Amino acid sequence: MLLAADVGNTNVVFALFEPDGQGGFVTPPRARWRIATDPRRTGDEYAVWLLQLLTIEGVAREDITGIIYASVVPRADHNLTVLCQKYFGVTPLRAGEGKASWPFVADVDQPSSLGADRALNILAAHHKYGGDLICIDFGTATKFEAIDFNGTYKGGSIAPGINLSLDALVGKTAKLPRIAIRAPENDSVIGRNTEDQMLIGVFWGYVAMMEGIVEKMKAEIGRPTKVVATGGLAVLFDDATQIFDEVDTDLTIEGLAILAKLAAA
Numbered sequence: 001m002l003l004a005a006d007v008g009n010t011n012v013v014f015a016l017f018e019p020d021g022q023g024g025f026v027t028p029p030r031a032r033w034r035i036a037t038d039p040r041r042t043g044d045e046y047a048v049w050l051l052q053l054l055t056i057e058g059v060a061r062e063d064i065t066g067i068i069y070a071s072v073v074p075r076a077d078h079n080l081t082v083l084c085q086k087y088f089g090v091t092p093l094r095a096g097e098g099k100a101s102w103p104f105v106a107d108v109d110q111p112s113s114l115g116a117d118r119a120l121n122i123l124a125a126h127h128k129y130g131g132d133l134i135c136i137d138f139g140t141a142t143k144f145e146a147i148d149f150n151g152t153y154k155g156g157s158i159a160p161g162i163n164l165s166l167d168a169l170v171g172k173t174a175k176l177p178r179i180a181i182r183a184p185e186n187d188s189v190i191g192r193n194t195e196d197q198m199l200i201g202v203f204w205g206y207v208a209m210m211e212g213i214v215e216k217m218k219a220e221i222g223r224p225t226k227v228v229a230t231g232g233l234a235v236l237f238d239d240a241t242q243i244f245d246e247v248d249t250d251l252t253i254e255g256l257a258i259l260a261k262l263a264a265a
Contacts, residue, residue: 003064003088004029004256005080007071008117009140011232012037014050015253016059017260024261028250031057039075043082051087064088068260070095070116070252095120095256099263106153114153118143120255125228126151127258129246132223134214136244137252138231140164144213146221154221157213162206162233169202181233183240207240214243 002017002025015032017025033053035041051061067084069092071077077094084092093100095116102119104126117137125135126147133147138161145156160168162181170178179195181202189204191197218225229237229244230251238247248254 001030001059001063001065002257002260003067004253004260005067005069006117006120006253006256007069007073007076007080008037009072010037011035012076013253014053015250015256016054016057017257023264025257027254027257029253029257032250032253037073037076039073039079041076041079043079043086046079046083047087050083061088064090066090066260066264067092068095068100068256068263069093070120070256072115072117093260093263095259100259103259103262104151104153108153108155117252118145118156119153120252120259121145121230122147122151122153124251124255124258125248128248128251128254129226129228132221132225134217134221134225134227135251136210136214136227136229136231136234138162138229138233138237142210142231144217146217148221149223157217159209159213162202162236165206166198166202169198181236183236203240207237210237211241211243 004015006013011034013032013034015029017029020026067090069080081092084090096102104123106114121135121137122145125133131149135145137143140161142159142161146154148154170176179198184199184203189200191200214227226245227243228246228248230248234247234249238244
């Protein structure tokens, strides 16, 4: 089995993939687990948590024959490697390096600055959907990626994630309360109390931002373009806009399985 890990700024997502008998892996993953990102977390601490979850899933550590990870938090990489080598006896592949180098062209000014999470979305979106694509990843930041029909990354844009926007609003004001992000109860943009007004401003403001950027990106691409949404908050906006053609919450982690297959070829 393949163990994949996506180390993001907020969470580390682990996923377990079974082989498909053709050199690749069955999707969606058999299991997935999430833990808060903490660069100080040691390999031993990861192991205590992860080995218990594998046991619950009925998987022995000996069943893990390959490990691949992607990281946008360099300080977490060493402890993750210790976990792989000490507890599974496996030297992990690191996405974007060596045999697991990115198999697509990044037609941008600074290809080396492309984050691993964004690269995985580009790879997986092209592999799964083909054609001209816009991929939107709702994470700590919201990333918009333009991918052409050849799988070439043409560029994109980055906006603060909706929770970052809300944190800034609350943190920089004296009296506004902290609220939870959710879809408003109706389509009205005229709130009757402070909490509703905040929710309306953040939520519908974010929808307007997404729709505006996608409209401009499609006009610039100039060809029929499919929009794929991923990330933990993608489902929050699915009922509020018509711009998504696909909502694929496993896109990033499945990119690791695709990359592992390519690395083994």
